[in-house]
Amino acid sequence: MIGEFVEIAGRRYEVVPDREGGVTIEPAITPAAQLHAQRGTKPASEDDFERLSADVPYDDEG
Amino acid sequence: MPDSPAGGGLPPVSIEFGSVEWREEVERYDRRSPARAQAQSARKTIETGTAKLDWKRCKADGPDATKLPGCRKLYIPLGRQGASGAPYGFVFQLIQKPDDSLAWNMIAFGERHPANERTRNVYERAHKRLHGHYL
Numbered sequence: 001m002i003g004e005f006v007e008i009a010g011r012r013y014e015v016v017p018d019r020e021g022g023v024t025i026e027p028a029i030t031p032a033a034q035l036h037a038q039r040g041t042k043p044a045s046e047d048d049f050e051r052l053s054a055d056v057p058y059d060d061e062g
Numbered sequence: 063m064p065d066s067p068a069g070g071g072l073p074p075v076s077i078e079f080g081s082v083e084w085r086e087e088v089e090r091y092d093r094r095s096p097a098r099a100q101a102q103s104a105r106k107t108i109e110t111g112t113a114k115l116d117w118k119r120c121k122a123d124g125p126d127a128t129k130l131p132g133c134r135k136l137y138i139p140l141g142r143q144g145a146s147g148a149p150y151g152f153v154f155q156l157i158q159k160p161d162d163s164l165a166w167n168m169i170a171f172g173e174r175h176p177a178n179e180r181t182r183n184v185y186e187r188a189h190k191r192l193h194g195h196y197l
Contacts, residue, residue, distance in 0.1 A: 031194040044156040062124030062185030
């Protein structure tokens with residue numbers, strides 16, 4: 001059931017786990033891999049990311 | 063509006079808002095919601111290049127076990143930092159386009175610290191977009 005999609009009033013919702021061991025629905029999030037395949041893009045290399053982000057700081061969030 | 067890497071010698075990197083991601087991340091909010099208004103305002107500012115962007119790196123291993131390698135973030139409203147002053151965030155993934163150019167592509171928008179514990183934060187949403195599932 002988790003990972004299935006339902007359409008309500010013309011919008012796509014995905015069945016996802018909630019934080020209490022149950023399930024809920026939320027607006028679908030199209031995986032990046034699917035979008036890359038459609039657009040001919042791909043994640044940049046780690047080297048490119050580090051080259052561009054060497055001076056960019058982290059903080060205490062995600 | 064491209065992002066100009068520090069240090070010089072590196073070509074500017076464009077900042078992109080894909081239509082699918084925008085619909086799923088921003089337009090899920092009601093048209094009159096503060097979140098949607100803040101996202102639209104920030105996008106306009108980013109695209110017109112009228113503000114210095116205070117980028118931060120996302121963590122490959124985040125505090126909630128989110129894994130966001132190759133990603134950066136901007137807090138919204140732009141120019142503010144604290145969770146109360148900037149309650150929302152955009153997460154961008156560095157991508158390589160078919161012509162080999164690089165771009166920062168928005169992959170998630172949402173609350174940094176949702177008051178409702180059932181609400182997924184922006185990092186969890188970004189993780190799900192990258193990995194296809196929540197933790």
